[in-house]
Amino acid sequence: MNVDTLIVGAGFSGAVIARLLAENTKQKIMVIDSRDHIGGNCYDYVNQYGIRISKYGAHLFHTTRQDVWNFISAFGSWEPWEHKVLAKIYPRDGSDDFAYAPVPICIQTIQKLYDSSVQNEEDMRRWLAEETRSIKFQTPYKNSMESAVARFGHRIYNDFFHSYTLKQWEKSPEELDASVLERIPLRYNKDDRYFTDPIQMLPSCGYTGVFKDLLNHPQIEVRLNTDYFQERHCFNGVNFTVFTGPIDGYFASRGLDRLEYRSLRFEEDTFEMGDKDTVMQPASVVNEPSMRVPYTRTVEFKQFLNQRSTHTTLVREYSASNGDPYYPVPNERNTKLYATYQQLAERETEAERRTVLFLGRLANYKYLNMDQAIGNALDHWQKWTKDDMIKTHVVN
Ligand code: FDA
Known part of the structure; x- marks a missing residue:
């Protein structure tokens, strides 16, 4: 086979490296x-009602890295889009009188649900101090319940985080490391955008349009429906491989335990709206922290970039323990196990005759946003071109 480099995986990690190799x-x-x-x-498609749907869940591009944006904005076409999310909060008295409140927690969240007199940062800090006054957990916090209650107080914790975490991880916050809920942002201002990054965009041609451009190069050939593990023998002659699939899959023959992931199941419904601009939800994404419904959020794709259609498609997301690997499970077992896989990967990378590089969210067992996946590929490219061993395989 007349191939110099094999790239396993046509996601951002693989496609960006492919493009860099082709151009350089x-x-x-x-x-x-x-x-x-x-x-x-990140794959998306336009459904029969003219609405662009992300097959694997909503994807919003945001970044602080100008180099990432400079690189990726050359492919496809992009438009500014600031994402907002509302959570559907039911009252604690058991009635059905729910309210929509912004997440991350900011001044408007407090105004909407708890205290309309909170107006500025000073009020917000005072309100939170009062809310957490009687909480006396020792630091370092033992688990995510403690870290969240200490920051937000019991009311916000129960309304937003307790049941949502149970649904998302099938574990209560008491069973999760403190760091999991420590990462949840808290705003002392009125910024109710989901992200605060200076660059927030969506591709008007869809992510699939961006990928088509990225991979459209005379030196790049794409083969779909081709599983590396089944077709490996066809690529024996290739001495440089970039692998962006699951690292535990790559080393499956070594008999180690598998790494744990959370997955998602999607349920889709389409409704006739008549009017092309009418939507069903008050925001493109509505989080469902309550136990009254089994799903974690509902996405109305029509709202992204204000698409027009006589219909609207809602997709409900259910957290699942089986299915495509999506979110690494952050616990001690997986951290230790991944370290063992990492050692195997380093040995494989350093092998003299056949070099394999492990890149991307699955090969690194790490949740990566799109900009981080693109950024990692750019950073690796910089490193590889300076690295003598890689030069032997890659450059020219
Ligand atoms: P990715 O998974 O995209 O690509 C790996 C590819 O390798 C896959 O196509 C797979 O089929 C292929 N592969 C695996 N094993 C193989 C084998 N044996 N043979 C051949 N091919 C194989 N980020 C963000 O910035 N904003 C957002 O809003 C979101 N939203 C979001 C929602 C959900 C539900 C998830 C799970 C993730 C996000 N993300 C996100 C993260 C985003 O999806 C992520 O950054 C990129 O997909 C990472 O790209 P990779 O190329 O690393 O992996």
Whole structure:
């Protein structure tokens, strides 16, 4: 097979490296993916009602890295889009009189649900201090219940985090490391945007359009429906491989335990709206922290970039323990196990005759936002081109 570099996975990690190799070397590059489409988990398509749907959940691009934006904005076409999320909060008295409140928690959240007199940062700090006054957990906090209650108080914790965490992880916050809920943002101002990054965009041609551009190069060949583990023998002659699939899958023959992931199940419904601009939800994404429904959020895709359609499609997300690997499970077992896989990966990378590089969210067992996946690929490229060993395989 006339291929210099094999790239396993047509998500951002694989596609960005493929493009960099194609533009900077004379290599012939083959990108394979076991799925029947490019784009990895960012893949989207337009449904029969003209609404663009992200097959693997809503994807909002945001970044603080100008180099990432400079690189990726050259592919496809992009428009500014600031994402907002509301949570549907039911009253504690058991009635059905729910309210929508912004997340992350900010001044408007407090005004809407608890105290309309909170107006500025000083009020917000005073209100939270009062809310957490009687809480006396010792630091370092033992678990996520303690870290969240200490910051937000019992009311916010119960309304927003307790049941949501149970649904998301099938574990109560008491069973999760303090760091999991410590990462939840808290705003002392009226910024109710979901992200605060200076660059927030959506591709008007969809992510699939961006990937088509990225992979459209005479030196790049893409083969879909091609699983690396089944077709490995076809690539024996290739001495440089970039692997962006699951690291435990790559080393499956070594007999180690598998890494744990949380997955998602999606349920879709389409409704006729008549009017092309009418939508069903007050925000594109509505989080469902209550135990009254089994799903964690509902996404109304029509709202992204204000798409027009006589219909609207809602997708409910259910957290699942089986299915495609989405979220690494942050616990001691997995951290230790991943360290063992990492050692195997380092040995494989350093092998003299056949070099394999492990890149991306699955190969690094780490949740990565899109900009981080693109940024990692750019950073690796910089490093590899300086690295003598890699130069032997890659450059020219
Ligand atoms: P990705 O998973 O995209 O690609 C890996 C590819 O390798 C897959 O296509 C897979 O089929 C292929 N592969 C695996 N094993 C193989 C094998 N044996 N043979 C051949 N191919 C194989 N980020 C963000 O910035 N904003 C957001 O709003 C969101 N939203 C979001 C929602 C949900 C539900 C999830 C799970 C994730 C997000 N993300 C996100 C994160 C985003 O999806 C992530 O950054 C990128 O998908 C990472 O790209 P990778 O290329 O690393 O993996």
